[in-house]
Amino acid sequence: MSFLHRHKGATPYLLLLPGIVWLVLFFVAPLGFLGYQSLQTGTFDTGYTFDWAFSNYVDAVRDYHEQLVRSFLYAGIATIVALLVSYPLVYWIAFRAGRWKNVFLILIVAPLFVTYLVRTLAWLNILADEGPVVGLLRDVHILGPDGRLLATSFAVVAGITYNFLPFMALPLYVSLEQIDERLLEAAEDLYASKRQAFLRVTLPLSAPGIVAGTLLTFIPAAGDFINAQLLGTPKQYMVGNVIQSKFLDVLDYPSAAALSFILMALILVGLIAYARAVGTERLTG
Amino acid sequence: MRWVKRHLLPAYAFLAFCYLLLPIAVVIAFSFNAPSGRFNYVWEGFTLDNWVNWDAPPGIQSAVVKSLEIGVISTIVATALGTLLALAIVRHQFRGRGATNMLIFLPMSTPEIVLGASLLTLFLNRQIVTGFGTIFIAHVMFIVSYVVVTVKARLIDFDRHLEEAAMDLGANEWVTFRKVTLPLLAPAILSAALLGFALSIDDFVITYFVSGPTQTFPLFVWGAARVSVPPQVNVVASAIFLVAILVMIGNVLWGLRARRARETMPHAVPLPEQLHQPEAA
Numbered sequence: 001m002s003f004l005h006r007h008k009g010a011t012p013y014l015l016l017l018p019g020i021v022w023l024v025l026f027f028v029a030p031l032g033f034l035g036y037q038s039l040q041t042g043t044f045d046t047g048y049t050f051d052w053a054f055s056n057y058v059d060a061v062r063d064y065h066e067q068l069v070r071s072f073l074y075a076g077i078a079t080i081v082a083l084l085v086s087y088p089l090v091y092w093i094a095f096r097a098g099r100w101k102n103v104f105l106i107l108i109v110a111p112l113f114v115t116y117l118v119r120t121l122a123w124l125n126i127l128a129d130e131g132p133v134v135g136l137l138r139d140v141h142i143l144g145p146d147g148r149l150l151a152t153s154f155a156v157v158a159g160i161t162y163n164f165l166p167f168m169a170l171p172l173y174v175s176l177e178q179i180d181e182r183l184l185e186a187a188e189d190l191y192a193s194k195r196q197a198f199l200r201v202t203l204p205l206s207a208p209g210i211v212a213g214t215l216l217t218f219i220p221a222a223g224d225f226i227n228a229q230l231l232g233t234p235k236q237y238m239v240g241n242v243i244q245s246k247f248l249d250v251l252d253y254p255s256a257a258a259l260s261f262i263l264m265a266l267i268l269v270g271l272i273a274y275a276r277a278v279g280t281e282r283l284t285g
Numbered sequence: 286m287r288w289v290k291r292h293l294l295p296a297y298a299f300l301a302f303c304y305l306l307l308p309i310a311v312v313i314a315f316s317f318n319a320p321s322g323r324f325n326y327v328w329e330g331f332t333l334d335n336w337v338n339w340d341a342p343p344g345i346q347s348a349v350v351k352s353l354e355i356g357v358i359s360t361i362v363a364t365a366l367g368t369l370l371a372l373a374i375v376r377h378q379f380r381g382r383g384a385t386n387m388l389i390f391l392p393m394s395t396p397e398i399v400l401g402a403s404l405l406t407l408f409l410n411r412q413i414v415t416g417f418g419t420i421f422i423a424h425v426m427f428i429v430s431y432v433v434v435t436v437k438a439r440l441i442d443f444d445r446h447l448e449e450a451a452m453d454l455g456a457n458e459w460v461t462f463r464k465v466t467l468p469l470l471a472p473a474i475l476s477a478a479l480l481g482f483a484l485s486i487d488d489f490v491i492t493y494f495v496s497g498p499t500q501t502f503p504l505f506v507w508g509a510a511r512v513s514v515p516p517q518v519n520v521v522a523s524a525i526f527l528v529a530i531l532v533m534i535g536n537v538l539w540g541l542r543a544r545r546a547r548e549t550m551p552h553a554v555p556l557p558e559q560l561h562q563p564e565a566a
Binding site: 011012015018019022024025029030031033036037056085086088089091092096103104106107108109110112114115122123124125126128130219220224225226230240244245247248253257260263271 | 294295297298299301302304305306307308309311312315324326327364365366367369370372373376377378379385388389391392394395396397399400402403405406407410422423426429430433440478483486487489490494502503506507510514519521522525526529530533543553563
């Protein structure tokens, strides 16, 4: 410790060193290797050689554009639905739940305490063909007599929405909870209707929460493959399913690496566009 | 009509909570199911057997133990690294601050599948055998950022007068850190560790890529899902859930008590002004 005293300027670097080394070795370097792998050609049996094979990217987009589009479509729908479902709920908690706020917050994050895979499997029970939900929908003729929910896009999007909803709800709650209620009173004193007060005061003030929630929901949703695998069929597969099977079943590493980079690049582009639209201040808090 | 308007939002909240909690109820309920065949999809009768013989399916016990082991050691390491990073970022001026913040933010905004895939590529290229060690490396990597965010939030609100007071009273930097800074940061560090542990035992995607032959509980569930999921999986998931909820409730109660204590005894901690007062002659 005396070392720190004599060299005060070194302190921050010593504090940073272990964490930064870990992140550089196991986050940055792996991305480098992934990029390197994505430009190789060859097969698992013959071995891979590095020869700037940008064609891997072209081939990946050509072969899997369907899954790529589906990933962003499903993730986009799930994010919007999660926003619409959780906004009124956290609004109620922030402004109407009184002293029970913390209890209701625990209820919102409760799903996260059930192992991800197990809570996804629970939807298998709920949406099962012999289950009560399908039975009801068949009785009221929303579904045909052989109609099912499992193995459809609906099931996959519903699963994604459910799994990532707490990540939308929490930042939303934080931003709503911080709103000074006197501002709303002031708006009403100035003859704003309830509706105007909401649209002109509450909604804009909760924007940081909407932005944070959208990112926290959309990014993991776009890379997800578990919901499509467990609740869907290959017709609902997303880009995550392709990456996963290429890496771990087919052992086609270059193509899988190229797809991973495409997924990341698309998310990054979306992130930057989103940041431009809403302002970077709000993005990084 | 007004009655409807007034009760619309609470009614909606009630329905939304039903939606959020329904799958949890299903998981817990089916842990008490007595399926006649291999599939635990349809309710067939109540039994406690699954809870009593929770370790009956081969491999489930060792998977749970592995998950706990990895959770504990990667949480300890990640909490230490993350707390140091947070201290450096909030307390010190240094070159490369923006880059450091970026490096901490990026792993959280990268899809897990990319993190897992890139780590696997590294291990394959460097001929590192995947297993317990590589899972540990991966978990520390993705938990660190969450620890930094949690501890940083607390450090920013930190009342530095308390540390100045300690220094004025003759404590050196190290003693001040140990006796003042660390105890005051303890709740934040504990929350960060709990969050890290929860993330670790729940992680499937990254672990799946770097696990080699090692099996954690989520990997066991994945393997079982390809054939049939035994009700004991619901037992373990329910148990983890109950422990987590109890910890959460304990945390909330602890926070309430601390707040109440502070409100009733505002001067329990000496104020800096009082410490600065010259001693009576």
